[in-house]
Amino acid sequence: MERWKINLAVLWIGQFLVMGGMTMIIPFLPLYLQELGLKDPDEITLWAGIIFAGNFVTSFLFQPLWGKLADKYGRKMMLLRSGFGMAAVMATMGLAMVPWHLLVLRLINGTISGFNPAAVSLMAASTPKEHRGFVMGILQSGSVAGTIFGPLLGGLVANEVGYRPIFYITGALIFAASLLAMALVKEDFQRKTEAQEAPLSVFGGWQELKRIPQLPALFTVTVLLQFSMLSSMPLVPLFVQELSHDPSNIALYAGLVGSMSGFSNLFASPLLGRISDRLGAEKVLVLSLIGAVLCFIPQAFVTTVWQLMAARFLLGVCMGGMLPSINALIGKYTPKGMDSRAYSFNTSALSLGNMIGPVGGGLLAGFMGIRGIFIVSAVLLVLNVLWVRSTLLKKSTPHHASSK
Structure with missing residues (x-):
């Protein structure tokens, strides 16, 4: 092998x-x-x-x-x-x-x-x-x-x-x-050569990476994406309680709704990853974001738990094309010798979205209700689509295409 x-x-x-x-x-x-x-x-x-x-x-x-x-x-x-x-x-x-x-x-x-x-x-x-x-x-x-x-x-x-x-x-x-x-993991890492490629401080590494416009764009996509996905997640059990007519099974229904997107994401990620190798990760990212918008909007209008489950299942399929495409694009545009720093900055962006998403969702729910959060998530994903189109879907040469 x-x-x-x-x-x-x-x-x-x-x-x-x-x-x-x-x-x-x-x-x-x-x-x-x-x-x-x-x-x-x-x-x-x-x-x-x-x-x-x-x-x-x-x-x-x-x-x-x-x-x-x-x-x-x-x-x-x-x-x-x-x-x-x-x-x-x-x-x-x-x-x-x-x-x-x-x-x-x-x-x-x-x-x-x-x-x-x-x-x-x-x-x-x-x-x-x-x-x-x-x-x-x-x-x-x-x-x-x-x-x-x-x-x-x-x-x-x-x-x-x-x-x-x-x-x-x-x-x-x-x-x-x-x-x-x-x-079992083996890595072809030439320490002396790699260390000389980019001997920058953390701040210097950020200064170097942000010169490549696609990378800050991808980090921004990650923050908005995580905020959109997590802003409604802590509120889902309450929403299930509102929709359910069977109080004895609310915990079960909440668990099923919460796991739906995960199950579909599990199977969709490898499939959409293979498609991105053929069509391009940029296109798969945009299509997945548009699909997620179309899955969030119906969640604001569902009247039964089963409708919510169906929408969350389809949302998980779209999620399967997002983070893998972002990671593939980061590898495409990152200069040689700075891969780990680029992925670490993206993980920081992921953590930032994880922090502010649930808090922001809770605050917004107080003004517009749980259903309004789904609309806000859809709007943020539309902004993500526009951002990706303006920063990534244009003819550009990867910064280190000749070295990878």
Whole structure:
């Protein structure tokens, strides 16, 4: 088997284990806070939000630093640094005694995270150009699969063994993913040559990358995309409650609605990635954004849970063509020797969208209701389409086309 295919298989498993492990805690985080001594529901909600967001705050700040070090010392080294570091931090969360212990550990976890951008950067550098879109789609499917099954497994296991052991299991899963990558992933990285290609500071790297107009455009697309997708997500259970005529099954329906887009995304990502290798990632990105607009608008007018499920399923198909196309385009336009920094800046953009999306959605819902959020998301995606058309859908030569 070709080396890039072996790397892809191993990193798919790694993405699945890391994302599955990271999301296993979601179903019971408020309950764990009760075990740590919190009693007031409002206090629990506040702490849960802060702790959940803490990971994204430090990830947003520190990803560019790890990207610089990956370009200097190798993507595999950063992959292992992140994997083994997160394994230790996640296991330590099971020893927390008070809520602020958990918050500090989440902040540390965000600081040292970076498995995903390192995996994407490594695959972008080692994959033949004609297969890059397909590979980005496969990686995305591994991440999505972990995100779907992680909360499910976390809820099932927590019922059997309690809350604290979940953190030890999560740490073990991430540790296993890191061991697998250490043993089987190979990277053709010439340290002396690569370090001399772009020996810039984090700020200097940003100054260099922003000279290529397509890259800031792609980072902007990522922020708007994540904001659009996540602004309505925390409100979906309340919307399901409004639509449902069967109060006894609201939790089940909310879970189904929440997972619909993930399931369709899982299968659509590799397919749309392969299509992007033939048609071009720019076209697939635009078509996926337009499709997402057409899926968001009906959600504002649905009258049954089943209609909402159908719209969310189709939305997931469109989502399958977005982030993989963005990652493929970043690899296309990034100068040689700066791949990891470019992907790390995009991960910072992803974290920024993850932070402000749910908060912004909650604030906007107070003025226009849950249905209005779907219209706002559609408008933001229309702006994304116009932005992509003006910045990417024009004749341009990749900055380093001759070197990759």
